[in-house]
Amino acid sequence: MERPRLLAVLVTAALAAGGLAATVQVSQAADSDLAHNGGFESGLDGWSCTAGSGAVVSAPVHGGSSALEATPAGSDYAQCAQTVTVKPGSAYTLSAWVQGSYVYLGAAGTGTTDVSTWTQSAGSWQQLRTSFTTGPATTSVRIYTHGWYGTGAYEADDVSLVGPGGDPVQLPATPGRPATGAITSGSVALSWAAVPGATGYTVYRDGAKDLSVNGTSATITGLAASTAYSFQVTATNSAGESAKSAAVTASTAASGGGGGGAGVLPAHALVGYLHSSFANGSGYTRMADVPDSWDVIDLAFGEPTSATSGDVRFSLCPAAECPGVESVADFKAAIKAKQAAGKKVLISIGGQNGQVQLTTTAARDTFVSSVSKIIDDYGLDGLDIDFEGHSLSLDTGDKDFRNPTTPVVVNLISALKTLKAKYGAGFVLTMAPETFFVQLGYQYYGSGPFGGQDPRAGAYLPVINALRDDLTLLHVQDYNSGSIMGLDNQYHSMGGADFHIAMTDMLLTGFPVAGDQSRMFAPLRPDQVAIGLPASTNAGNGYTSTADVNTALNCLTRKTDCGSYTTHGSWPDLRGLMAWSINWDLFSNQEFSRNFDAYFGG
Template identity: 35%
Template sequence: MPSEARIALKPLARTLLLTLLGLLAPSLFAQGTLPTFTHTGDSGSYTVLGNDPAKGGTATVPVTIVPITLTFEASKGVALSPALDIAKITRSPLFTPFPFATGTTQYADALLRASFYQTAASANTLSTWHTKFSKPTVAPALRVQIPIGYGYTLTDKRSARTLGVVDLEWLQKKIFETTPAGTLSPDRLVLFVTHNTTYYAEGDATVCCSWGTHGTEPASKQPFVLASYLDLSSLAIDKDVQPISSQLAQFVMDPGHDPLFKGTRGQTSPGNTFGTGWMRPATSPASDFRCAGTGAGSRYFTLLPTDTNAKNNFPASPAFVAGTYHLQNAPVLPWYTGNTAAESWQGKLSFPDAAALTQPMQPCEAPGANNFGRAGTPPPTTPPAPFNGTHGHQLIGYWNGGGIGANRFRLRDVSPQWDVVIVAFAVPVQSGGAQLIFRTPFQYQPDEFKAEIDELHSRGKKVLISLGGGGQNFQIRTPEAQQQFLDSVTQIVQQYGFDGVDIDFEAPSIVTEPGDTDFRHPTSPGTVNLIAALHTLHDHFGANFMITLVPEGTQTPGGYPSYGGQFGSYLPLVYGLRDILTFSDTQDYNTPPLQGLDGNIYQAGTVDYHAAMTELMLRGFPVGRDPKHIFPPVPADKIAVGFLTSDTNPEIVMQAMDYIITGKAPAGTRYKLLQPGGYPAMRGAMFWTIDGDRRHEYNYSNTVGPQLHSFPAAK
């Protein structure tokens, strides 16, 4: 993608441009709706809820609360109702005064006053400048049924609480389709409230989790907040009205946000855009997921910089406790613009807890950067550990190369600890097609690449080609498409001498279609044809041809709470390929919270999660909780655990592998293996990526590799 040209405006021209933007901004926001003002600073122009602090006056925002009762088809009609939550919400500091540092007032007003305190003080308007929410009117409850494939529930036995997991965009659209017309009005804020519900984005349950969304619905110009009241006890750090306060905080700083807007370069919405985007201050510097996007909340999850979790977990932020309520610590708006010293209360970065943020905003490395483009990263200084010559269990990893010139990460330079190297990716020639193509990465010539595969073979390594990858749309719905798939994959395997194929097709490429209810006898054409094609490939290349699967968490253990759509979509593949399958390694990093066989909910990134999800596959489970459809146990030597190098650490991986293989539980483990002695025959550990491991000084291959190789091979 070409880089963007940057134009340096002279001061006068820049001032005129910002003034013009300030005049135009109100017309860009929905005409005749809520009171807003345009704040213009050195770094841009922003539309904010309320009156201009330089002019003073109290702006009153009418509010209607719409309770949303969710029923779940996948859970046989289980309902989550916020009926008992509404009175608690209206009595909270969201709508009643509380003694904050910036005055006794409501939460959103206090946040705005913290953001522009010095502006109002300079204009002598502090005593009169407020943005208040009216006493809410409560509309009749709206009942929405969540179809199979769009959400499910999890019940935690320890806390006796039920959690809903729902497709956020689907629910937003459904709400605006079904809310009575008289309830909506562009001149008021509508607060849609659910109960104990978390959300995933982009129709992809691996993009999880958030507590809601906010903005202005473009068709109706309706300002709204959708958020959940939480009564989850020990399941989540966030409590009671904190999720609602998080979405309100973002709404007042960006009322024109459109959460369904599909922007470019990580742009969150056509509302306020803060430069090239901000870096997550609570994320480890080693993470590959630090660039959050250009909006007030992060892309996909609408998380604030004060939230500590970026993906695959509930949002988590230590709360400001206001009486019996918990409120979101949020950045003041000048944090995004770098103007806190001149604008915010005492120059603070966050509110209500001024210590919640300790660092100024750091911009992303480049427009829309996600910190992946480390083309010039120098080779590591720590050498890879030599292979010890034993094979207890396997270290499996994905390689996609990287670097330029002398810093290029060649296939032949893969650490000797890796037993199975999976090359990423062969992709569809065209989106939605079945014909695949593999382009050798960077400056590799095909013969040169094949020679390096042969070199790895000479060291006893297996080299596979992975088919698909995230974001690819692959379809094999017809006999003609099946033949295209077979011809193209056969040619790729033969040309380079790969030992087998790895299947990495995600939704919507692999989905269980409506009416397809039995994983043992699938009827979805894409699934049926792929199973048949892989059998044909195996027959063609022989018994030693390797076939591996790398499902996301939703696609295998996700079939336990719900079966349909993306949930459990790989179960027919695992079952249908059971006689020729080499191994399946579930991505424990691309997953929402899920439930273990012990009846408790676990979140990704923990030893408990790795053990619970792996044992689902090793022990079997009722698919969609239906006792008539029991997914049978998969042999331990056909199961590996999938890790993301930037999303975990060697200590957690080594503890998880030791626990699963030997049954030795680390301190603090809550999940108890149903087979106390562990699973000695279990295949091993998979990582995305070998490149990430090398980039971080072989911190996994030099630790997890020797550990796996030291375990005795199963008898």
């Protein structure tokens, strides 16, 4: 964040020429309709709908006497799916009749290219159709239909998968006992080992079915504080459901802390970076002189001693560079005074010049110990991650943001979870990635089959996803980024209200990663999201006028003044704004913070 810069997205395409041809051996076995109960005449037999979102209705129907009606709610997009046995190297046609807004039909696990198709608005029955060829070792695929966050119910009927049938599928084995992860006053995170042949898992709470998932982890929400719960897991595939695993018992925390430290902030918070360790044209600001408008003060920056050591140090700006800098003792005393007034003071790690790559577990452990030393020495409330540039990267192994394997990503997640566990529920954890590393994941993630895009595009997604239950705030830098595509599949240019509306809507609505409907990035809670902006025209490319800031807030919190972009909901609990920086705001006569106070009533 220290100096403005533009991130260029370089897309290259290598075109093969000169007689190369691919030969696909396709099975000639007799074709039949393999979808079980595709007309829903036998209720939901054979189908599994997320979060209990699906029901069978007698009207409207396309054929027969029944149809599926599924209703998205909250962070769930009402996916109903079944796993079908298929033959390797064979051609299949998938179709369904649907009604509603933003209705999707697709197939996952094909072994070649997973496919999906959708309709934005089907006021009456409309047929969706797509096709695929299975890979040389593929024996089952998952077919699904789903809606979209923030939309109404959709209907589906006469789902059909036509192609050669495969060999019978065996019932999966019983999963091992699940392990607990992050626990808050209202949620428990669980994980378990994968079961061969399983295509999904069901979590039971106190013996009753709670939710179904496709992966090997889940967070159970809506729990009562200070209460013990028992959890079991079963494995499922097209043959049925395994026996329940051994139970694990977990007790929720006492109420009042809030997940990820969210409850320690005001309903609407203003976050700002304080140039504590360096000088630039904005001038030095003493901690004691930070105006009361700022609820979270990020000390910029803790910087590494080398890119890969994991060792992070923090010191005040030298007096020769920053005339008027206070003593360390006065700085610490001012931090305590801010905290006594209800403010949170964090150490921010990284910045434009502070490259951190935790390539080894040794670097991870050094990162944890050195950051802990800073937090303890200055009596801070938490940590802000401002990794930019090459601090995060992906390799060809990280095609699924939900299961990262790249060491720098895995080690960062582990380090942050360790720090959260060490300091407890009140620990404030925030992140300030650039849009390139988050929202650009809607188009690209990783490299190779996603168009040769810079492999860092969307690289923050696995970190955010893994830490969503621990994360207090995500304030993406909506600047220094260039144009980014929104959920309307239109490019939006930074500096205007539409850019902030579109980028924030993506975080609060969720989106398919790299266009893959089977890999959805689930929405964050509105209290976890703040909009990142330059505080003045001097602070970065993408400065937004106060009028446009207010227009964006009106649209996102009240669904008024939305202009050309239609959001998927309204979020009055949106946490607030982040600014680079407190120093630049003071340099510009506090225009940014004064506007925030006026909008949210001080």
